[in-house]
Amino acid sequence: MDESIYSSVSILKGVAGKRLEALNQLGIYTVLDLLSYYPFRYEDLQVKDLSDITDQEKVTLKGVVIADPVINSFGYRKTRLIFRIAIEQDVIMVTFFNQPYLKGQVKAGEEITIYGRWDSKRSSLAGMKIIGSKTAEQKEFEAVYSVSKSIQQKTLFNLVTQAYELFADQIPEIIPVSLKEKYRLISHKEAVYAMHFPTDEEQSKQARRQIIFEELFTFQMKLQVLRRQEKSVKQGIEIAYHVAHLRTFIASLPFELTAAQKRVVNEICADLKSPYHMQRLLQGDVGSGKTIVAAIALFATVDAGFQGALMVPTEILAEQHMESLDQLFDPLQVKVALLTGSTKPKLRKEILEQLANGSLDVVIGTHALIQEDVQFKQLGLVITDEQHRFGVEQRKILRNKGNNPDVLFMTATPIPRTLAITVFGEMDVSIIDELPAGRIPIETTWIRPKMFESTLEFIESELVKGAQAYVICPLIEESESLDVKNAVDIYEKLATYYEGRYQVGLLHGKMKAAEKDTIMQQFKENQVQVLVSTTVIEVGVNVPNATTMVIYDADRFGLSQLHQLRGRVGRGSKKSYCILVANPKTEIGQERMKIMTETTDGFLLSEKDLELRGSGDLFGRKQSGVPDFKVADIVTDFGALEAARNEAQQLIKQPAFFTDATYHALRMAVGIEDTEKLSFD
């Protein structure tokens, strides 16, 4: 018989047609899916003492039936089954509406356990179900499933029961015995049983522990397998740079690298030199100095005779990187070019030719880099900045442009460790966890919109000292053109206010690229002192002379985004300020503002963001590939996540730990076709 736990649920009795459809809608296709469809909560059926319960609480009470019940009819075909029970010295009334058939279970002199809603004024219980009598076995917990209109709790529960009875022995055990012992985990079979049919709280806790670990472990194994495949199937490029050249280059920089920068440079360079394909995520808080690390990696690549590409999400950022890299590379005869959507056709053609014949060493650009006609002679390294803004597909296209070049992803959004491990688990991670010396922490204040006028004076007190300021405009959800209107209004207001003393500039997404460049350039050169902008400047912009950041509607941004915006100031040696203008209506909104004023630690903020908003909101769950675990939660189960990751990393090197059965279970869970080989070597 080839019916198995991996077969369609339709092999169960009573599953066909509409019911099958309803199950499918809940994501239940196979018997295993059904058994893994866990209750989202349990009804506590533990018997309570009368002295411990409050009015309208749902409780379980146990007593002795005083006399046989009576049935009253009322209204149209409505009935009331009424009886009294004695609970020690007390007597209470119990009423069941419209369930006259229960009469047979209620017998004078017998013990009975009833679940219902307590009415303390009347000393009565509105019965919901009889959970223990002479004829019914008593449970302390009852599973509650999230169901749809087309399928009922009871039906689902009965199907789960049927599936368990038939297929319990086939419930896959993925976790090797050695790990189970180490983490004192029960078997998956026991866990599945206890998830659906727990008899006490302890059992249900043990079950959750097992399921959480199993989910996280399976996911981490999957990442490890993918990564192994990537490493073994595709050999990377060996970038054999000259250490002495690299040292000279680093020594020529205008500043000494921080210890953290040195560490990540070492990590990246070791990867470049190895014949493996590098997939590394470089994480660093705003202003921590990632650009220079990218520059060093690009230099090493060029030194070894390869080309490098740096892909960024906005033209403004591309321009900015072009400028700073050109300054560094020009004296060394490293040729750099900028390629964006607004590069003129003639220049574009030239750049493409030079990339193809190898006379251009480094190209910096936006998504224009991934167009089909862009070909490289010897692409060795691809760096993508702010990688979560690019889709996976776009990254792949760029990667495929060479002979499997090394890849470095940079992100200024401090991804919480929890997320980094889950989402980017297949990558190596380098972290810059230190800011260059001499930075003064940014002072953040939160004001109400009506106090905005006073900020104008404050800004001026900074302008007087020769510094510059950003003003980020209110957000309009529905329409970018309304955002622009807001920006224009504020721009006009400020331009009038500072007229004759300071120049105010305006920047928004609807402007042409050339206009944006001009205004950015003017701001960089301090010809414009106050830049009014929509959020287009959010990522990467580096004007160290700017010391004030005013953010309108601050409560409508996530903490990570606010931190990004705030990170545009405090990039030099001058003291900087951030003013949040907001009138949050919700408590969470207020808490967010408060947290912002209390810390400038980007990692802490993004952890908080995750707590307050949930991981889905941080990058958009679908895009980020944050897996939808059934029970595990990457924030609260962080400890288990780390353990699972470490174990997966070890185990992938020691396949002997897997028995045929666990190996098969893992293969099924990871979703690897039979024809593919799980690569362990």
Ligand SMILES: Nc1ncnc2c1ncn2[C@@H]1O[C@H](COP(=O)(O)OP(=O)(O)OP(=O)(O)O)[C@@H](O)[C@H]1O
């Ligand atoms: N080791 C260092 N010592 C002093 N200044 C440094 C050092 N490293 C970088 N800087 C300077 O710090 C500023 C911020 O660096 P950079 O623009 O690379 O930050 P970033 O990590 O890209 O930040 P963001 O993600 O916000 O763009 C720049 O002006 C840069 O020249």
